[in-house]
Structure formats: structure tokens, C-alpha cells
Amino acid sequence: MTVRAAVAGASGYAGGELLRTLLTHPEVEIGTLTANSNAGQPLGALQPHLTPLAERVLEPTTAETLAGHDVVFLALPHGQSAAVAEQLGPDVLVVDMGADFRLADAADWERFYGSEHAGTWPYGLPELPGARAALAGTKRIAVPGCYPTAVSLALFPAYAAGLVEDEAVIVAASGTSGAGKAAKPHLLGSEVMGSMSPYGVGGVHRHTPEMIQNLSAAAGTRVSVSFTPTLAPMPRGILATCSAKARPGVTAESVRATYEKAFADEPFVRLLPEGQWPATASVYGSNAVHVQVAHDPGSGRVIVISAIDNLTKGTAGGAVQSMNIALGLPEELGLSTIGVAP
Numbered sequence: 001m002t003v004r005a006a007v008a009g010a011s012g013y014a015g016g017e018l019l020r021t022l023l024t025h026p027e028v029e030i031g032t033l034t035a036n037s038n039a040g041q042p043l044g045a046l047q048p049h050l051t052p053l054a055e056r057v058l059e060p061t062t063a064e065t066l067a068g069h070d071v072v073f074l075a076l077p078h079g080q081s082a083a084v085a086e087q088l089g090p091d092v093l094v095v096d097m098g099a100d101f102r103l104a105d106a107a108d109w110e111r112f113y114g115s116e117h118a119g120t121w122p123y124g125l126p127e128l129p130g131a132r133a134a135l136a137g138t139k140r141i142a143v144p145g146c147y148p149t150a151v152s153l154a155l156f157p158a159y160a161a162g163l164v165e166d167e168a169v170i171v172a173a174s175g176t177s178g179a180g181k182a183a184k185p186h187l188l189g190s191e192v193m194g195s196m197s198p199y200g201v202g203g204v205h206r207h208t209p210e211m212i213q214n215l216s217a218a219a220g221t222r223v224s225v226s227f228t229p230t231l232a233p234m235p236r237g238i239l240a241t242c243s244a245k246a247r248p249g250v251t252a253e254s255v256r257a258t259y260e261k262a263f264a265d266e267p268f269v270r271l272l273p274e275g276q277w278p279a280t281a282s283v284y285g286s287n288a289v290h291v292q293v294a295h296d297p298g299s300g301r302v303i304v305i306s307a308i309d310n311l312t313k314g315t316a317g318g319a320v321q322s323m324n325i326a327l328g329l330p331e332e333l334g335l336s337t338i339g340v341a342p
């Protein structure tokens, strides 16, 4: 089975990482590549690392340029996907890497994104309970946000198994590519180099409702979330430090046993050996998720730390993993757990 895939937003970070992945996917033929202000440019002028595609010219993002494909990936800014998606036929697999279709609750969408809710599509985090069944055969996929990927994978087993209760407290560091390519004053090299800083503090980050949605589904009851993102002086990677109050009787052994069971058959999630801690460098450029757990009897909390590459498992790799499931292809096709070191 060869599928022809178009990429809208091919000049951006998420689109670039997607193309890097699709170039090694044995069942994908890369079709139209589109952009907005950069339409008309050769891809090589914007994504020089994608050498095999350097001569390809970016087209405008329209229903016409995206027609005639089996799969269309939308790597566009928030709020831009819905209008494009509704012009693509029901038989085309549309994979939205933006936020437009991630949330089930329209009020949450309106509060955090400030626009009308476009709808809800099957959620592209296959490791969550029930997700693979919802993705199989679907023609629409909402790829999660990068922080919700790292955090949901870290904490869903603890909530699903009833190891923890109440609020999750999360502090996560992200590399600067998470903010996209568009120039932003707080992301100038001189502001970011050699410094770490928080942002979106106090429950205002738009990924908070997405985390609540995922963890509440796992717990079977509403979970509240305190989420503090921080910006780290690195191009890629997320390190999420997550904790929640342990239920009585929970021990280090029961926490470890729960996570060993949860991830035993997961091709991309690795519970590290005891004593080894996740690091963003170990998952750089790979679709792997590294996780470690601890039980702190002093504070009565379960602590879970996860590391992902925000552009790979956090968006492009996750998108391809979900596409594979939707098309009935082997889930790991075209994806790697091999990082780059040093």
C-alpha cells in the first residue's frame, strides 16, 4: 500500500519534522507541500536539512493544491485547520497537528483559545486507554499538544490504576522549537541562551484543559491540574516532572509494578531501569518516550518524570504513529526510537 501524503505548513518546524519522518516511511509518497507567506519558495531555502526535497516548490495552502491525496497533514497555526479540513473530502485522512480538534469541551476551547470550537476528532495518543480502537480506520485525527503528550503518558497509568488521587502538579521544561518559527521577542537567542524562565503560569496555559481531559478520562473522575511550563535553552525536547498524592497503601514497588505493566507492550515508551532518569538528549530526534517513577513517602506523593522530543513524539512522530493505525499499517512503520548522541 503506497499512500500519497500532502503537508500543509511544510515551511514550519512541525511540517519540517514531519517531512523528515515521511522521507523514511516505506509506504508514503510525498505529494504537495504548502506554506503561507513562503509559498513560491523552494523547500531547500527554508528546510535545508531536508536535502532530498530541496528543489520542491512550496504551493499556497488551498483545497485545490491539497486535492488528490490519500492523507493530508495540517501543520498550521491554531485556528487555521478547520477551514481547510472542511474542504477536504470525507475519504481523505486528515491529520491535524494543531489544536483545533483536540478538546471535547467547547467551553474549554473558547476559554483557552478565544474562538468558536470547531469540533472534536479521535485523539492521536495511541498509548491512552481506548485510543487505538478510536484511531483504527478513522479519517480524522487530532494530534495532541507536545506538553499533553509528555504529561499524559507520565501520569495516566497512575490515575488509571488508582495509585493517586486529586490534583496533578506538573513543571515541564521545553526547548524553544515548541514555540514555532515565527519570531517572538522572548525567544531571541540573547534572551534564551544560558537562562531558564517560566511562562503561562497560574493555570492559563492552553494545554492545561487538554491534560485535565486526558487524566480525568484515565481516572474516571475529574482530575485538576497545576501546570507550569518553562523555557529551556535547547532547540528540542520536553522534560516533564509530574507528581500526585499517593493513595494509602501505595509503595515504591506497587508504583513500579503498575508502570511496568502499563508500558510492557508499548513500542515507543520505555520505563527506565531503577536509578536511571530521563533526559531530553536521549530521545532527541526519536519517537521514544523515556519514563521513570518514584514514590516519596515523606511527602506522600508519586513522582513521574518523562522526556520526549517535542517535534517527534510531541507532534510529527505522534502524527505518523496515529496515521499508521488509521490506515491499518504496522504502528511503528517509518518511526525510530534511536536518538542522536552526544
Ligand SMILES: NC(=O)C1=CN([C@@H]2O[C@H](COP(=O)(O)OP(=O)(O)OC[C@H]3O[C@@H](n4cnc5c(N)ncnc54)[C@H](OP(=O)(O)O)[C@@H]3O)[C@@H](O)[C@H]2O)C=CC1
Binding pocket: 008, 009, 010, 011, 012, 013, 014, 015, 034, 035, 036, 037, 038, 039, 061, 074, 075, 076, 077, 078, 080, 097, 098, 099, 144, 145, 146, 177, 178, 179, 180, 181, 182, 310, 311, 314, 315
Ligand atoms: N513546534 C512544536 O513543537 C509543535 C507544534 N505543534 C503544532 O503544529 C502547528 C505548526 O506549528 P509550528 O510548525 O511550530 O509553527 P511554525 O510557525 O514553525 O510554522 C507554521 C506553518 O504554518 C504556515 N502558516 C502560517 N500562517 C498560515 C495561514 N494563515 N494559513 C496557512 N498556513 C499558514 C507557515 O507558513 P509560512 O512559513 O509560509 O508563513 C508555516 O508553514 C501548530 O498548530 C502547533 O501548535 C504541535 C506540537 C508541537
Ligand SMILES: CC(=O)N[C@@H](CCC(=O)OP(=O)(O)O)C(=O)O
Binding pocket: 097, 098, 099, 144, 145, 146, 147, 174, 175, 176, 177, 178, 179, 180, 229, 231, 314
Ligand atoms: C516552548 C513553547 O512555546 N511551547 C508551546 C507549545 C507548543 C505545542 O506543542 O503546542 P501546540 O501544538 O498546542 O502549539 C507553548 O507553550 O505554547
